[in-house]
Structures are given as structure tokens and as C-alpha cells.
Amino acid sequence: MSNIQAINLSAYEPVEAIETENRAGYINYGQNNLFPQHLITLYYNSPIHNALTNSIAYMIEGKGTGTILDNALQGIAFDLKLQGSFCAEVIWSLDFTRIVQINHLPFENCRLAYDKDEDDITGIFYSKDWANTRSKKGKPEFIPAFNPSIAQEQPRQVIYAHGMMAGSSYYAKPDYFGALNYVELSYQMGMYHVNNILNGLFPSFIINFLNGIPQKEEREAIRREWETRLSGASNAGKFLMTFNEDPTRAPQIESFPLSDADKQYQFLSEETAKQIMVGHRVVSPLIHGIRDANGFGSNKDEMIVGLEIFNTQVIRPYQRIIEEVFTPILGDVNIQMNSVFDDGVAIDSNAPIDVIDIPSTDVTETPTGITEKVSDVTYNGAQIASALEIVAAVGLGTLTQEQAIVFLVQFLGLDVDVAKSMFQTGGDAVAKLSAQKKKSCSEEESCGC
Secondary structure, three states: OOOOOOOOOOOOOOOOOOEEEEEOOOOEEHHHHHHHHHHHHHHHHHHHHHHHHHHHHHHHHHOOOOOHHHHHHHHHHHHHHHEEEEEEEEEOOOOOOOOOEEEEHHHHEEOOOOOOOOEEEEEEEOOOOOOOOOOOOOOOOEEEEEHHHHHOOOOOEEEEOOOOOOOOOOOOOOOOOOHHHHHHHHHHHHHHHHHHHHHHOOOOOEEEEOOOOOOOHHHHHHHHHHHHOOOOOOOOOOOOOOOOOOOOOOOEEOOOOOHHHHHHHHHHHHHHHHHHHHHHHOOOHHHHOOOOOOOOOOOOHHHHHHHHHHHHHHHHHHHHHHHHHHHHHHHHOOOOOOOOOOOOOOOOOOOOOOOOOOOOOOOOOOOOOOHHHHHHHHOOOOHHHHHHHHHOOOOOOOHHHHHHHHHHHOOOOOOHHHHHHHHOOOOOOHHHHHHHHHHHHHHOOOOOO
């Protein structure tokens, strides 16, 4: 048994969000003080995580506040979601009596300034390159914490705010922190498959050296070298080259297939997506433009409840953090909900609506215009039934026309022009959909219409 060397491939080592005091006067965050940068890397490389972060940040921003805060609100909402905290720069007027501007400071560039003697956070250190703080670009700059009493001496100040801080002393973790392993898995799966494709789907293999049994120290050295060569998703499917003077003593390489690889990949993909959505507290994937095979179907009431729950349990708590920070400074600050369920908000029906995986239709424009698209495009029975219910709700006054268009596009997958045509053609588009529904019912006994 001592002649068999087990090669240990990559072992996952999560990037820890450790907090340590730095002699320069700030609190390090993560390994090499780069945990916020790690979160950004995951954001750019996990498709579902990226889509959910963008969608939720947009919902937190809403339609703004109608104050000078709106200049920074988009960045503040994004950092609060992605990083769990945000920093905002406050600029005072020339007479130091009022705040004239609020700027968003990217949180990845900020580290908390700490006074050990006072045991207090005194502001932040700002750097555009925390990986190289000795460079001119990366040299940290101190910005004091917001304090009106020192506005004349320090007209440029900073506000640091955050959500829950369970287990943290200085930096709050994002709400999806418990799903970071799955976000990382999504990232690594993408790298693995891309590298496998680039290298021709080369299989895994066993290497047998046939030139005798080296000493234990030499075997260990060989094992470590092969581990380095084979570890990690970026080495997926790479081939190996050996050089031998005697062909009879060349290493023997035997490939071995991964049993049920397709099922394992499918399970990992589905489980990863599921756990990431749980981490973001998603009630309905459709709310964020993500289609799910187990979606709500034609039950629009359930979709409405799902969005209301998400707004109440996720979006409003985020907005309250922002409002409670800036209301004492700017007066009454209220973020207007960008929701079809807020009676005070009108939805712009001409705005582009980004929904992942909407079935595309190749339609030639004709003199009859949009109405003819309805007759040319085929929708399933559930889509048609729900569409007719939504149109009827407009007639009853339950929904506005703009709200109905959003439902038709985001929840049912109808083409934007088709959705608009249902209210622009004097009912002709509705009649065509009704006829299509009857045809579907006659062809499918299980329709239930």
C-alpha cells in the first residue's frame, strides 16, 4: 500500500470575511484586505447571482426620493445589496449651513478608519487600489465621518451605513452570505465547462509510472507536482505530456469516465440555482426576469402575492435603512416604490422590460401592423387564459392598462407589442386570442377552459 500515492485535488477553501486592525489606522476586511473585491468577482461570474443582485438593487432604488440623494441612490442601493453596506460622501455649502451634494463612494474602495484609543470609527480610508496601497493611485485617503459641528474644518465628510451585523464588529455581511458557497460553485462550474470545451472534452485519467518505485521523498515530490498541474476548475480537461528515453518505461495513462456525469451536472446546476435564490430570499423567480420550470403558470393572483411579499420582507427593509440614515440630514426622505402594486406610481409602458428567456418570434411587419402579430404568434392555453383575465381586470378597474402590460410581458412572456396591441386595436387582438384559446381547448381535452 505504501507504493500507492493518493493525489488530493482541489479542496475548497472559502474566502473568509475576517476583520483585523491595521497599524495604518483602518480595519482590514478579508484575506489581503480584499473581501469586497471578492464579492464583485463572484457578482460578475455567477449569472443568476448577477441577475438577482441587479434586479433587487433596482427595486430598492425605486423611483427615487425627489431630493439631492437621488444623485447617489443607485450606487447606494447596489452596494447595500451586494456588499451589505454603503458609503456616501457629503459635501457642504460654501457657508457650511447646508448639504449641497451627496455622492456615492464605491464600497470596495472604502475601509473603516478606527481610533484605538477612543475605540470608535472616525471615518473611512478611501483607495482605488487596495491591492497596492503603496502606489500613487492606491494610497489611502482619510475622509472623516459625518459631523455637522466640524463642517467648516472638514467640508467633505462620509456616511457609513449597513444592515444586520450578526457576528461582525465592523463590516456587515450581505443578506445572501449563507449562499456564498453556491455562488462560488456557480462560478467554478462555468469555468470548468468552458475549459473542458476549449480542451476538447479531454477525460479524467490515471497515471501509472512504469519505471520502478522511487524513494518516499521522491514519490511525495512527484505527487505534489501532479497535484499542482491537475488542481482547479481552470485545469479541466487539460492533456499531459511526458518525456522518456525508453518507450517501454513510459508512464501509462488510463482514462476513466465519470459515471452519470450528465445527471451530476444537472443536479448541481439546479441545486445551485435553487440555493442562490433561497439566499436572496426570492419568492418568485419571474419577479426578477428569471424563468423557472416550476413557475406559477396561469395563477396571476399567486404571482401578485409573491411580489407583495417580496416587497414587504426584502425591499422595504432595505429602503428603510436608507431613509432612516438620510431623513435626519435632508428632512423627510421617502423612496417611491417602483412597483405595479403601488397606486401612486405609474409604470412607463414604453420602458424596455428585461426578462430572461422570453420566447422570440420572427414576425414580418405587415400593413395591418401589430394586430396581425397576435394571429401569427402561438401561445399556450395557460398564457391565453391568464392574458384574458388580466385584460378583463383592466375593464373592471382592478388594474391600470400600464400595470396590465407589465403583467403580460414579465409574467406571461407575451411580446411587448402584442401586450400593447391588446389595448390599442379596439378589442380585435383580444378576440384573436380568445379564438386561439377556443382552438387550444378543442385540441386538448385537459385544457379545463
